[in-house]
Amino acid sequence: xxxxLQHTADVRLRVxxxxxxELFADxxxxxxxxxxxxxxxxxxxxxxxxxxxxxxTALLVDFLNEALVRAVVRRRxxxxxSFASLGExxxxxxxxxxxxxxxxxxxxxxxxxxxxxxxxxxGWTTMLVLDI
Amino acid sequence: xxxxxLQRLDDFLWEIPRTYRDDMRVPGRVYTTERMLxxxxxxxxxxxxxxxxxxxxxxxxxxxMPDVHEGYGFPIGGVAAVDADDGVISPGGIGYxxxxxxxxxxxxxxxxxxxxxxxxxxHSIAREVPSGVGRGGALKLKGDDLDRILADGAxxxxxxxxxxxxxxxxxxxxxxxxxxxxNEVSPAAKGRGHDQLGTIGSGNHFVEIDIVETVFDDxxxxxxxxxRDGVVMQIHTGSRGLGHQVATDSxxxxxxxxxxxxxxxxxxxxxxAPIRSPEGESYLAAxxxxxxxxxxxxxxxxxGIRRAWHHEMGAAEPLDIVYDVAHNIAKVEEHDGRRLVVHxxxxxxxxxxxxxxIPGSMGTASYLLVGLPGAMAQSFGSSCHGxxxxxxxxxxxxxxxxxELRERLERMGIIAEAASTKGLVEEAPExxxxxxxxxxxxARAGIAKKVARLVPVAVIKG
Numbered sequence: 001x002x003x004x005l006q007h008t009a010d011v012r013l014r015v016x017x018x019x020x021x022e023l024f025a026d027x028x029x030x031x032x033x034x035x036x037x038x039x040x041x042x043x044x045x046x047x048x049x050x051x052x053x054x055x056x057t058a059l060l061v062d063f064l065n066e067a068l069v070r071a072v073v074r075r076r077x078x079x080x081x082s083f084a085s086l087g088e089x090x091x092x093x094x095x096x097x098x099x100x101x102x103x104x105x106x107x108x109x110x111x112x113x114x115x116x117x118x119x120x121x122x123g124w125t126t127m128l129v130l131d132i
Numbered sequence: 133x134x135x136x137x138l139q140r141l142d143d144f145l146w147e148i149p150r151t152y153r154d155d156m157r158v159p160g161r162v163y164t165t166e167r168m169l170x171x172x173x174x175x176x177x178x179x180x181x182x183x184x185x186x187x188x189x190x191x192x193x194x195x196x197m198p199d200v201h202e203g204y205g206f207p208i209g210g211v212a213a214v215d216a217d218d219g220v221i222s223p224g225g226i227g228y229x230x231x232x233x234x235x236x237x238x239x240x241x242x243x244x245x246x247x248x249x250x251x252x253x254x255h256s257i258a259r260e261v262p263s264g265v266g267r268g269g270a271l272k273l274k275g276d277d278l279d280r281i282l283a284d285g286a287x288x289x290x291x292x293x294x295x296x297x298x299x300x301x302x303x304x305x306x307x308x309x310x311x312x313x314x315n316e317v318s319p320a321a322k323g324r325g326h327d328q329l330g331t332i333g334s335g336n337h338f339v340e341i342d343i344v345e346t347v348f349d350d351x352x353x354x355x356x357x358x359x360r361d362g363v364v365m366q367i368h369t370g371s372r373g374l375g376h377q378v379a380t381d382s383x384x385x386x387x388x389x390x391x392x393x394x395x396x397x398x399x400x401x402x403x404x405a406p407i408r409s410p411e412g413e414s415y416l417a418a419x420x421x422x423x424x425x426x427x428x429x430x431x432x433x434x435x436g437i438r439r440a441w442h443h444e445m446g447a448a449e450p451l452d453i454v455y456d457v458a459h460n461i462a463k464v465e466e467h468d469g470r471r472l473v474v475h476x477x478x479x480x481x482x483x484x485x486x487x488x489x490i491p492g493s494m495g496t497a498s499y500l501l502v503g504l505p506g507a508m509a510q511s512f513g514s515s516c517h518g519x520x521x522x523x524x525x526x527x528x529x530x531x532x533x534x535x536e537l538r539e540r541l542e543r544m545g546i547i548a549e550a551a552s553t554k555g556l557v558e559e560a561p562e563x564x565x566x567x568x569x570x571x572x573x574x575a576r577a578g579i580a581k582k583v584a585r586l587v588p589v590a591v592i593k594g
Contacts, residue, residue: 006524008175008202054387058400065380072373073323104554106265106334108228108376112387113204113401129204131228131376132335132525 002030036104189219199520205401208478225475231426232370260436264594269330285424313417325374334594482515495561506578
């Protein structure tokens with residue numbers, strides 16, 4: 001799950017989940033919610049993402065930024081993510097998307113600021129700051 | 133951070149001493165009134181300023197301008213200078229909207245001349261200059277058109293028919309940053325920006341029609357072609373999606389490179405690399421290209437505004453550039469005989485005699501200033517860049533009624549051409565600091581002098 005929190009100029013998201021896969025999928029859902037894409041029916045597609053990053057936190061931020069650029073360039077709203085592999089520094093994911101001809105919020109980027117993927121109780125959590 | 137952690141140096145300058153945290157290489161300095169400092173310490177801007185003081189190669193002090201507010205990595209309203217040979221370049225010190233900036237246009241008309249045409253003029257500008265999230269422009273780029281824009285900025289836009297040589301003389305750096313390399317801009321960045329030339333975008337970006345309400349310095353105002361009651365226009369936008377992606381690509385690359393250079397930082401968003409490294413040089417070349425895209429963007433928008441102006445006021449009616457400044461950029465400059473790279477994130481260059489454009493919020497005022505020698509002595513030739521946010525967008529949407537805001541602006545004599553009520557509410561006057569107080573600080577600190585105060589009569593935004 002994700003929550004949208006206060007930030008003076010931008011958007012702060014707190015994401016919590018019971019597994020890493022769920023954390024990444026929920027963070028993607030949070031990003032799409034902030035962008036407020038207006039999906040139209042039909043045209044569902046799947047695509048893959050392969051990424052390497054310096055650590056787990058960077059992997060999440062880089063994953064979201066890759067999804068962001070694909071969404072805005074191809075006007076797609078991502079509706080789901082499944083992970084063939086998800087390690088400390090590498091992921092292989094399949095994303096599902098539908099057409100989204102417009103977005104309500106211009107998210108410039110997902111930043112590394114305040115981001116820290118860590119264990120919390122039985123699950124995982126992180127903060128994310130989105131530049132809007 | 134608490135106010136008691138700062139030391140007062142004079143009426144408008146406060147210092148965070150190096151003893152505040154072990155990793156500080158230089159102190160942090162904050163230009164502000166005591167009243168605004170009470171607001172500033174409520175968010176994380178000063179902690180972010182302290183993080184900036186840890187950058188390798190940073191000189192003298194990291195600076196927060198009076199419009200400072202919380203960002204990510206650098207605070208918005210931050211200035212940091214590093215040695216051009218031994219220092220680092222941090223894309224987070226420029227921000228995602230590379231060369232976000234402001235352009236001021238002047239007319240020869242007064243409010244009385246345009247009053248009856250104002251609504252039509254605002255509507256006409258809104259039609260000519262697309263705004264809003266993801267809105268593309270009318271300019272269709274072919275072949276190597278985009279690369280030529282990235283290489284030559286506003287100069288290339290002028291060659292395409294959007295302006296002339298006189299325009300270029302009135303833009304910071306002539307509207308073209310040297311060293312731009314289109315090949316350092318990724319296909320993803322080009323894909324994100326290729327249809328956005330000539331568009332404002334959303335957020336706090338706008339076109340505004342203003343009246344010169346007060347002239348503080350007759351001589352400077354005359355030099356810049358402004359007179360009391362004159363109609364002027366401001367454009368506030370940047371490099372759109374192309375610049376955002378250049379920053380994203382570069383920060384990621386530097387995150388991966390930092391361990392090789394033995395750089396450790398308190399905030400990964402400050403990711404940096406030595407200026408003289410493949411990553412540093414690649415970023416500077418890509419940043420210059422994105423900055424050129426932004427200069428071209430404001431030049432093409434100027435073309436759209438001129439079409440609207442000529443349509444409503446007559447084809448012979450001039451609309452000239454006063455000046456165009458960047459407020460998210462890094463520049464190689466000489467200070468005290470040393471070559472430095474000055475990072476300005478939400479800060480404006482303010483060299484002596486140079487016009488400094490400070491847009492306020494849509495219901496208050498904006499300022500035209502001119503830089504003073506004091507800026508070179510105190511702030512690496514830098515000034516504030518706006519009023520500075522006070523209220524989060526979420527809070528603004530919760531507290532401000534869009535319908536009431538539109539009515540209030542109408543009562544104030546301000547026409548709002550906004551693509552969305554949400555966009556209007558997020559930028560409501562009460563979401564910002566008092567621009568008069570912000571500008572008062574840089575004026576009384578001797579960084580820049582006031583030339584004119586501008587008040588809005590029409591706002592066009594996404």
